[in-house]
Amino acid sequence: QVQLQESGPGLVKPSGTLSLTCSVSGGSIFSSNWWTWIRQPPGKGLEWIGEIYHSGTTNYNPSLKSRVTISVEKSRNQFSLELSSMSAADTAVYYCARRGTEYYYESSSYFFDYWGQGTLVTVSS
Amino acid sequence: SSELTQDPAMSVALGQTVRITCQGDSLRNYYASWYRQKPGRAPVFVMYGENSRPSGIPDRFSGSSSGNTASLIITGALAEDEADYYCYSRDSSSDHYYVFGTGTKVTVL
Numbered sequence: 001q002v003q004l005q006e007s008g009p010g011l012v013k014p015s016g017t018l019s020l021t022c023s024v025s026g027g028s029i030f031s032s033n034w035w036t037w038i039r040q041p042p043g044k045g046l047e048w049i050g051e052i053y054h055s056g057t058t059n060y061n062p063s064l065k066s067r068v069t070i071s072v073e074k075s076r077n078q079f080s081l082e083l084s085s086m087s088a089a090d091t092a093v094y095y096c097a098r099r100g101t102e103y104y105y106e107s108s109s110y111f112f113d114y115w116g117q118g119t120l121v122t123v124s125s
Numbered sequence: 126s127s128e129l130t131q132d133p134a135m136s137v138a139l140g141q142t143v144r145i146t147c148q149g150d151s152l153r154n155y156y157a158s159w160y161r162q163k164p165g166r167a168p169v170f171v172m173y174g175e176n177s178r179p180s181g182i183p184d185r186f187s188g189s190s191s192g193n194t195a196s197l198i199i200t201g202a203l204a205e206d207e208a209d210y211y212c213y214s215r216d217s218s219s220d221h222y223y224v225f226g227t228g229t230k231v232t233v234l
Contacts, residue, residue, distance in 0.1 A: 045226075045228040059223075062222060109157075110214065118167050
């Protein structure tokens with residue numbers, strides 16, 4: 001059973017940089033999956049932040065792209081998120097998740113089959 | 126970028142059927158996946174593809190897709206199905222951008 005666990009500070013100062021790590025157990029980060037960060041502001045919906053493949057290839061949400069870096073630490077079976085220039089609008093629960101893909105004739109489906117429990121990050125001085 | 130639009134809220138009587146919809150241009154090219162989220166908990170994966178359930182998801186959950194609309198259907202709703210539901214898919218305006226639906230809060234009466 002694959003398990004993901006987020007770790008990092010729960011409080012970040014305005015204009016600071018958030019650094020979170022997601023540790024993967026029960027499975028390999030070298031699998032044919034993409035490793036994703038998602039966030040959810042209090043009382044609001046889910047927002048896709050970005051993803052990384054074990055090769056290091058990344059995809060980012062265009063609205064966050066200038067501030068986001070996702071990296072992978074293969075030897076530790078971990079991947080990480082850095083989000084710079086934090087503001088109160090970045091206060092959210094941050095989740096890591098594993099993204100899989102199913103291919104069909106003329107279509108495909110993308111899904112998150114494993115999630116971390118989430119970690120609340122508050123931006124405040 | 127495209128959006129995935131869901132009704133903000135729906136209600137269903139205990140034991141009845143509810144259809145939760147997700148609309149967006151990208152759904153003409155890609156299937157949605159669906160997630161159930163209860164307060165204070167991480168989302169749970171409940172549906173993908175045309176109508177495929179992950180292991181452990183009961184068969185009262187089913188899915189369908191037509192044109193720009195994907196649906197998650199709960200047949201015989203239980204009290205435990207009261208939750209927020211989100212769809213998710215790939216954006217058709219970019220090769221590698223993904224988006225969640227706006228979310229639907231389902232209340233079981």
